[in-house]
Amino acid sequence: MSYGWIDAKQFSFNTLLLMDRWIFCTIAKNQRQEFRRRLGIALAGNPAILWYIVNKCPEQAGYYRALIQDASEDYSNDEVRDCEVYVLDALDWAVVYVYPEIMDTLGYITEWDSERLLSITDFTNKTVLDIGSGTGRLAIAAATVAKTVYASEPVDRLREYMREKVKRLDLNKVYVIDGKIESIPFQDEFFDIVMSGHTFxxxxxxELREMMRVTKPGGYIIDCPGEDDRKRPEGPDKEPLKLGFQYLYYTSKLGGDVYRYWKQKS
Ligand SMILES: C[S@@+](CC[C@H](N)C(=O)[O-])C[C@H]1O[C@@H](n2cnc3c(N)ncnc32)[C@H](O)[C@@H]1O
Structure with missing residues (x-):
């Protein structure tokens, strides 16, 4: 599924050479037949990219090699390019992760107001973790009042982008690190607030077990998405509510229904 975030025709298939192991592992979860078929043709036409992927992400080498076997016919340059564009469009989420300056122009970030985060709880002097920090939307908002903010992000290009951004903004209390939500690289009960947006x-x-582990008793776990235009007549997500989260609602500037979730650790 594409989010419509890029004009895929404008991108070289070499964009995949900017991607990390974690991204290739995530792509390999896609079992859609048409996606697999087109990716197989695109990779058959780009053997150096296949070589890069299977060496970068050996645990999913089988997934990628199988695609090539299924694409054993000869394809014209135009057919290969057609498949490259299809794949890049389907992977627009990954393309913007490796072009963070594009990600930072998306409405869910540019239309968002930091009060949506800071009104959930008091961040003053708190030690905060932002998981899947992306371009730092939540981390930078929290840093206006928190004592220290750790921005954890598995994509190398996003980490580099954030490091430059916090330097430019002179936010020396923000530490950008690698890390995933399912294995957070910190000791138990380290943070006052653990937050994420579009990651949990x-x-x-x-994921909740791991976030609870690193949160101090009395601390907060927050899921704070950005703006969008999606109407949600079904109401808040049921899964966080089952796990004891409370929620707050607002109508986004883009006209969508936005739910923010939070849970206090007892
Ligand atoms: C849509 S972006 C949102 C970025 C940022 N949180 C925001 O809301 O502006 C999702 C982010 O989560 C990261 N991510 C996805 N899965 C993750 C995981 N399992 N652990 C940690 N980060 C993850 C991605 O690399 C990406 O930066």
């Missing part, structure tokens, strides 16, 4: 939810129970 692939495996709610595992």
């Amino acid at each position: 939810g692939d495996d709610y129970e595992v």
